[in-house]
Amino acid sequence: MIIKINVARVVLFAYLLSASLFGAGFANATESYEVITNATVSEKTLPKTSLRAIFGMRLHTWPDGTAIRVFVMPDDAPLHAAFSKEKLNVFPYQLRSAWDRLVFSGTGQAPETVHSPEEMLAKVASTPGAIGYLTKSRMDGRVNVLQIK
The missing domain is CATH 3.40.190.10 (Periplasmic binding protein-like II)
Known part of the structure; x- marks a missing residue:
C-alpha cells in the first residue's frame, strides 16, 4: 500500500514538473x-x-x-x-x-x-x-x- 502511494506521488510529481517545463516552452514559443x-x-x-x-x-x-x-x-x-x-x-x-x-x-x-x-x-x-x-x-x-x- 505504501509503495503504491509513493509511486503515485512520484508519477504526479513527474507529471507536474514536465507540464511546467513544457508549458513555459510553449509560452516562449509564441510568435x-x-x-x-x-x-x-x-x-x-x-x-x-x-x-x-x-x-x-x-x-x-x-x-x-x-x-x-x-x-x-x-x-x-x-x-x-x-x-x-x-x-x-x-x-x-x-x-x-x-x-x-x-x-x-x-x-x-x-x-x-x-x-x-x-x-x-x-x-x-x-x-x-x-x-x-x-x-x-x-x-x-x-x-x-x-x-x-
Missing part, C-alpha cells in the same frame, strides 16, 4: 505580438497601468471620450496566455475571475472573445475605440500598434 487599436484611436503609447485597467475592464474610455471596446482570444489560446502574463502580469484565470465578478455583480461586462487572429484583426479594424492584441505577422495597415511603456 512576437503587439497590442493593437482601431485606426481612429489617437493614443500611440500607453502606460502599463492603463493597459491593465483597460483589460481589467476598469477603464472604459480613451482620453478623447471614445468608448473602449476590448477584444481577447479564448482563455486557453497560447497568445492570450502570453499576453496576460507578459503585458498584464496576471494569469488568464485571474483575468477571467475579475471579468466574472463584474458580470455576476451586474457592475460591468467581460470583453468580447474572438476565436481566430483573422477575427481579432477584423473586429479591431472595424470597431471604433477597439483594442486587442495580435501576432506581428497577421497585422496590416488597418490597425495601429500601441506602444506600452
Whole structure:
C-alpha cells in the first residue's frame, strides 16, 4: 500500500514538473505580438497601468471620450496566455475571475472573445475605440500598434 502511494506521488510529481517545463516552452514559443487599436484611436503609447485597467475592464474610455471596446482570444489560446502574463502580469484565470465578478455583480461586462487572429484583426479594424492584441505577422495597415511603456 505504501509503495503504491509513493509511486503515485512520484508519477504526479513527474507529471507536474514536465507540464511546467513544457508549458513555459510553449509560452516562449509564441510568435512576437503587439497590442493593437482601431485606426481612429489617437493614443500611440500607453502606460502599463492603463493597459491593465483597460483589460481589467476598469477603464472604459480613451482620453478623447471614445468608448473602449476590448477584444481577447479564448482563455486557453497560447497568445492570450502570453499576453496576460507578459503585458498584464496576471494569469488568464485571474483575468477571467475579475471579468466574472463584474458580470455576476451586474457592475460591468467581460470583453468580447474572438476565436481566430483573422477575427481579432477584423473586429479591431472595424470597431471604433477597439483594442486587442495580435501576432506581428497577421497585422496590416488597418490597425495601429500601441506602444506600452
